[in-house]
Amino acid sequence: xxxxxxxxxxxxxxxxxLALMIMSTPAGxxxxxxxxxxxxxxxxxxxxxxxxxxxxxxxxRPCEVALLATVYDxxxxxxxxxxxxxxxxxxxxxxxxxxxxxxxxSNVMFQDGTPFNAAAVKAHIERxxxxxxxxxxxxxxxxxxxxxxxxxxxxxxxxxxxxxxxxSIFAGRAGMVPSPTxxxxxxxxxxxxxxxxxxxxKYVSLIPNKTFSVDAFDKxxxxxNRLLAGIDFLGSANEFQIExxxxxxxxxxxxxxxxxxxxxxxxxxxxxxxxxTPGNTYAAIxxxxxxxPFDNKLVRQAxxxxxxxxxxxxxxxxxxxxxxxxxxxxxxxxxxxxxxxxYPYDPEKAKKLLAEAGFPNGVEFExxxxxxxxxxxxxxxxxxxxxxxxxxxxxxxxxEPAQIVNRLYSERNLPVAVIAYAGSTDPGLTLExxxxxxxxxxxxxxxxxxxxxxxxxxxxxxxxxERAKFYKQAERLVVENAxxxxxxxxxxxxxxxxxxxxxxxxxxxxxxxxxxxxxxxxKAK
Amino acid sequence: xxxxxxxxxxxxxxxxxLVSMLVFSMTELLPGDPARSLAGTSASAEQVAQLRTxxxxxxxxxxxxxxxxGAAVQGDxxxxxxxxxxxxxxxxxxxxxxxxxxxxxxxxxxxxGVALGLAGGRRPGSVVDxxxxxxxxxxxxxxxxxxxILLIALLSIWLKLLPIAGYVxxxxxxxxxxxxxxxxxxxALAGLLAADITRQLRSGLVETMxxxxxxxxxxxxxxxRTVIARHVLRMAARPAVAVxxxxxxxLFGGSVVVEELFSLPGVGSLTVNAVLSRDLPLIYGIVPFxxxxxxxxxxxADMLLALMNPAPGVSGEGA
Numbered sequence: 100x101x102x103x104x105x106x107x108x109x110x111x112x113x114x115x116x117l118a119l120m121i122m123s124t125p126a127g128x129x130x131x132x133x134x135x136x137x138x139x140x141x142x143x144x145x146x147x148x149x150x151x152x153x154x155x156x157x158x159x160r161p162c163e164v165a166l167l168a169t170v171y172d173x174x175x176x177x178x179x180x181x182x183x184x185x186x187x188x189x190x191x192x193x194x195x196x197x198x199x200x201x202x203x204x205s206n207v208m209f210q211d212g213t214p215f216n217a218a219a220v221k222a223h224i225e226r227x228x229x230x231x232x233x234x235x236x237x238x239x240x241x242x243x244x245x246x247x248x249x250x251x252x253x254x255x256x257x258x259x260x261x262x263x264x265x266x267s268i269f270a271g272r273a274g275m276v277p278s279p280t281x282x283x284x285x286x287x288x289x290x291x292x293x294x295x296x297x298x299x300x301k302y303v304s305l306i307p308n309k310t311f312s313v314d315a316f317d318k319x320x321x322x323x324n325r326l327l328a329g330i331d332f333l334g335s336a337n338e339f340q341i342e343x344x345x346x347x348x349x350x351x352x353x354x355x356x357x358x359x360x361x362x363x364x365x366x367x368x369x370x371x372x373x374x375x376t377p378g379n380t381y382a383a384i385x386x387x388x389x390x391x392p393f394d395n396k397l398v399r400q401a402x403x404x405x406x407x408x409x410x411x412x413x414x415x416x417x418x419x420x421x422x423x424x425x426x427x428x429x430x431x432x433x434x435x436x437x438x439x440x441x442y443p444y445d446p447e448k449a450k451k452l453l454a455e456a457g458f459p460n461g462v463e464f465e466x467x468x469x470x471x472x473x474x475x476x477x478x479x480x481x482x483x484x485x486x487x488x489x490x491x492x493x494x495x496x497x498x499e500p501a502q503i504v505n506r507l508y509s510e511r512n513l514p515v516a517v518i519a520y521a522g523s524t525d526p527g528l529t530l531e532x533x534x535x536x537x538x539x540x541x542x543x544x545x546x547x548x549x550x551x552x553x554x555x556x557x558x559x560x561x562x563x564x565e566r567a568k569f570y571k572q573a574e575r576l577v578v579e580n581a582x583x584x585x586x587x588x589x590x591x592x593x594x595x596x597x598x599x600x601x602x603x604x605x606x607x608x609x610x611x612x613x614x615x616x617x618x619x620x621x622k623a624k
Numbered sequence: 625x626x627x628x629x630x631x632x633x634x635x636x637x638x639x640x641x642l643v644s645m646l647v648f649s650m651t652e653l654l655p656g657d658p659a660r661s662l663a664g665t666s667a668s669a670e671q672v673a674q675l676r677t678x679x680x681x682x683x684x685x686x687x688x689x690x691x692x693x694g695a696a697v698q699g700d701x702x703x704x705x706x707x708x709x710x711x712x713x714x715x716x717x718x719x720x721x722x723x724x725x726x727x728x729x730x731x732x733x734x735x736x737g738v739a740l741g742l743a744g745g746r747r748p749g750s751v752v753d754x755x756x757x758x759x760x761x762x763x764x765x766x767x768x769x770x771x772x773i774l775l776i777a778l779l780s781i782w783l784k785l786l787p788i789a790g791y792v793x794x795x796x797x798x799x800x801x802x803x804x805x806x807x808x809x810x811x812a813l814a815g816l817l818a819a820d821i822t823r824q825l826r827s828g829l830v831e832t833m834x835x836x837x838x839x840x841x842x843x844x845x846x847x848x849r850t851v852i853a854r855h856v857l858r859m860a861a862r863p864a865v866a867v868x869x870x871x872x873x874x875l876f877g878g879s880v881v882v883e884e885l886f887s888l889p890g891v892g893s894l895t896v897n898a899v900l901s902r903d904l905p906l907i908y909g910i911v912p913f914x915x916x917x918x919x920x921x922x923x924x925a926d927m928l929l930a931l932m933n934p935a936p937g938v939s940g941e942g943a
Binding site: 145151152154157159231232234236237287288290291292304306307308309310312333334335338339342343346348349505509539 | 657660661662663668669671672674675678704706707708709714717718773776780781784787788789790791793796887889893894897
């Protein structure tokens with residue numbers, strides 16, 4: 100009853116969020132494009148730590164990708180709505196199921212003067228596949244060989260049909276092509292002392308994990324996409340982000356969401372602009388559903404009904420919306436809104452399902468918990484109390500943050516954990532990694548019947564509508580079989596000075612944001 | 625003096641070896657696998673195992689330690705697992721920031737501490753003395769990060785005199801902008817030491833002023849200022865100098881919190897990152913380096929104390 104009364108407000112919240120997104124998506128740029136940019140202006144960004152180094156192939160932190168994109172550009176770009184757009188690759192297509200071809204932009208130059216061409220892309224992919232320490236070998240595993248057909252055509256032979264997934268792969272690290280000249284000169288230490296790409300801005304300085312500065316690259320192939328004199332990433336931020344923008348110390352902040360009331364107050368005074376955007380990371384009870392008692396579908400469904408998601412979301416992400424029964428964000432093009440609130444909070448139904456499953460006296464299980472974590476430690480305590488009302492006795496197994504992912508997905512000796520899962524920008528990748536039988540992040544090591552097949556079909560086509568059809572079916576299988584227990588999606592909070600244009604926040608993995616697609620700029624006075 | 629210097633330097637060598645051994649042993653207790661973090665989330669178990677071998681993490685602890693020690697004595701502290709840069713370069717790049725705020729804190733705490741200590745110690749029991757003592761008590765009680773937040777609220781947000789956080793190198797903003805960004809962190813770091821100097825100097829002054837030789841000096845008709853400057857301070861300042869020596873080394877430790885609060889790219893924040901990411905070579909390098917710094921600073925302070933020692937034939941004070 101309580102839940103039903105909350106749904107409309109939840110929907111309104113999401114509509115509001117989507118409206119915020121739409122305001123800053125390319126459709127909203129037409130008006131912004133009429134405003135002239137101040138080409139001599141730099142912006143200061145807080146809340147985004149500098150990368151560890153500038154080698155896109157060996158990096159490990161997901162949130163540094165947005166910063167690397169300023170130097171490298173990407174072969175494929177992701178629009179704020181999750182759709183793909185041409186980048187350094189003008190177009191791409193599946194020649195057949197096992198051949199993927201990309202046509203590259205011509206007359207593009209790296210920042211060291213080396214021409215950007217098919218040979219550079221081939222060298223980059225081969226390096227990413229073979230370099231010891233590459234963190235993207237698995238993403239590129241389906242590519243058997245790469246051929247530079249001519250200066251602007253790259254053809255890849257695939258072991259399995261992956262034309263639908265590859266654009267999202269090439270929108271990330273794999274699509275950030277470094278200058279082959281620079282890579283050859285630096286060897287394995289490439290990136291430690293800067294990086295050379297074909298992006299709109301060139302490297303100036305880096306203090307790893309702290310600050311990072313870039314200046315405009317005057318020979319960038321798409322000058323309309325480079326509207327600033329430079330960007331200074333000023334590192335992680337303290338609690339005074341809004342004040343730093345007010346004081347003129349910074350122009351843009353990726354903020355902690357618990358500062359939302361302050362951001363709203365500053366925005367209502369007209370001091371700053373702000374956006375709250377749904378992310379694709381979600382808090383969840385991750386279960387290894389190959390192990391008892393969660394190998395029983397009825398027990399899993401009982402657990403779903405034992406959680407008041409809206410109450411938890413309101414407590415842990417107030418004002419940000421996001422209660423969810425699905426691993427896919429409500430803003431994802433592959434999300435089926437019919438699955439919203441699929442498992443309403445109903446302790447009586449949960450108890451009934453447990454009894455049906457053969458557990459009339461309830462179920463006891465042990466969960467890995469980050470006890471000292473400011474969010475997920477408290478979340479575990481709240482969940483423990485909440486699900487106890489439905490007959491689930493959750494005991495805590497304190498696990499260190501550095502261990503939990505490894506124990507869940509690699510060693511598979513942690514059957515349950517209360518943690519967040521960082522979904523990919525591409526819904527297909529999220530579903531594959533978490534739920535396919537060979538998924539990296541699937542602790543059970545098995546899948547629901549038909550799920551692997553649907554994911555393979557979605558990966559084989561480049562038609563987004565077609566992919567959405569398969570992924571919606573896959574999402575339904577995941578939700579109906581309750582092999583995931585998502586609770587709420589996290590959101591990103593961004594605040595920026597009103598003089599800044601083209602701040603587009605969309606379906607991001609991280610709260611950092613996006614600085615090059617569309618290009619962020621300072622309005623001319 | 626030279627003998628003391630050589631003895632202290634020589635005694636630091638076994639200390640550094642001991643510390644490095646301890647660090648190696650303690651990092652074994654750290655949860656998490658650096659190879660797993662380095663390999664990324666999409667790496668298979670085989671790739672992680674390969675990386676572990678490549679990094680030598682599958683070797684016994686003593687083998688890894690002896691290899692590290694052998695390289696370290698030749699000036700090679702290894703390469704950071706995550707930034708691909710030599711550990712020495714990482715430390716050298718960050719040291720100027722930490723050195724700047726520690727030096728700033730040292731200067732500020734001496735200036736504030738001496739001013740308050742003199743003001744209170746010259747007139748014990750006066751309103752000025754009560755005020756100085758109260759400020760000193762407050763300084764001892766307030767942790768660096770709380771003082772930092774209060775200073776930000778007062779000097780940056782309310783009075784808008786100084787930047788809230790961040791670091792601008794001289795090469796980008798010039799000396800003035802560089803210094804402006806370091807004032808608040810230095811002040812936040814200086815609080816505790818300034819308070820201790822105040823307390824020690826005040827007590828020293830109060831005690832020394834009662835000494836016979838001070839009364840004699842006054843009886844000779846010397847002005848109060850001359851008495852304090854020539855006869856009292858040297859003796860009264862000794863406890864304050866000793867406290868400064870101890871705290872100066874501790875300032876490097878305090879910089880960890882202050883650098884995080886003010887988003888400064890110093891050695892403190894480098895240490896935090898190294899521990900959080902299990903960057904073992906960086907941890908192995910930073911901790912002995914910090915110990916080396918502490919030993920060096922303490923040595924300098926001890927030499928200063930020795931110079932102030934009013935022994936017969938050194939200062940003539942007791943003659």
